[in-house]
Amino acid sequence: LNRITNVQAHQQSPAGKVYYLDLDVLETKCHVLSPKSWKKCAIRPFMETQISGNCNITVLHKPEGFSYLYSYDCTLVPDPPEKLRLRCPVCPLLLPVDSNEAIAAARTSLLKYNRQSTLPVSPTVNTITRASNQVTKDDNSSFSLICQTVCSLQCVYLVCLFSFQPVGFCVGEVLGTGHGQQEVKVSCEIFRPQVHVVTPTQQEDKFSKTPTHNVQIPHIHKPSFQDVGAVRPQLADPMYQAIPAGPGSLPASDSTSSSESTESSEEAGGSVRARRQISTSTAPPHSPVFLSIFPSVPSPFCSCPGVSRYTTV
Incomplete structure (x- = not known):
């Protein structure tokens, strides 16, 4: 992550908030499947042909304090070889x-x-x-x-x-x-890949206490975001599921929306407890609405666009 260019927040009470993030990104020397934290990955230097671009990220932040990655779309391009040759004639060029x-x-x-x-x-x-x-x-x-x-x-x-x-x-x-x-x-x-495995028994127990109609197993790209109160500690952020937590790490929640999590939890705290008490309710869970076209209007936040974390050539 080089900088946050734009942020749009859409309130989806009581389903939570949907954040649309426009991010400037740079290539690191770590593979995408590496369990190493991105903060410990070095940025690829200019003489090795940098790859950069932007990513459009859609994140749902639940009132309970958990964040879910709904979708992402990244456009990445390498530096043109002419630009590299102009500044570094002896540097290696990319091969197919x-x-x-x-x-x-x-x-x-x-x-x-x-x-x-x-x-x-x-x-x-x-x-x-x-x-x-x-x-x-x-x-x-x-x-x-x-x-x-x-x-x-x-x-x-x-x-x-x-x-x-x-x-x-x-x-x-x-x-x-x-x-x-x-x-x-x-x-x-x-x-070894650090993947969380849910056994069929755990999967059945997890959804046995929810209404049986219109129930779908959450998908990693488009989860159904159901309110399962009995297994709340098992909820985790799919974005960070593959990252081993350090001794001083915080619970899985999106850093960009951490300032809003306390406010959202306080506002929706009473309604969440009321729904858990009515275990026989047949009302469908509240589903968030996501925009089909990524918003491109200026951000309402004064801090956007943010300051670049790295200096590129």
Whole structure:
């Protein structure tokens, strides 16, 4: 996140508030599936071809204090190579991730990793997410790439231990052409996906105390936002479900709407308790209304647009 450009807040009482956020974003060196906090991820420097853009985010903030990601739409573009060449003639340029050079460099990097690694893990290439090429003065090519890997059959031990298939991200660099001596550098980070699993029994118990008509299981992109009072502690922000909470972390709630959560909870506190007492009510839950077209009017908040957190070239 570089800065918040625009914020629109639509009151949806008693369903909560819907926030429409226009964000300026920059690429980091962490993969999107990495469990590392985005605050600990370094911004990719200009000489490695920065990728930047904006994201339109729609978030529902419930009166109970929980926030849900409803939708997001991001437009990201890399810096043009002409701009990079003008300021840095010797910097590497991006390669298509499906090019023969990128695929060959990925295989060469993982081959060396599997030969030298002492871990009970033998990664195979799943997806190449970034590749670049640099030609040196002696006509040698240097390929740098980032690829997502998954474990092969030799990872059975880790699969049984974690109950999930381990996933890893490797960064490799191959110096030299395929016809001569090649120098290969590679490093990999392997971890298990941190996914919250709801068993069928838990799923059935969770919705057994709610009205049976028009009940849908919440979806990660368009949840139905039902009021389930008996399992309130289990509610969590899907945006942060994959992020391990630190010792000083706060409950899952959107930082952009934290100033409004206390006010909303106080306003809707009485009505929430009344609905829980009437367990036999057949009234449908209050559903928020989302705009089909993302709002583009100026923000009513004086702090928008915010100050850029990073200086770009």
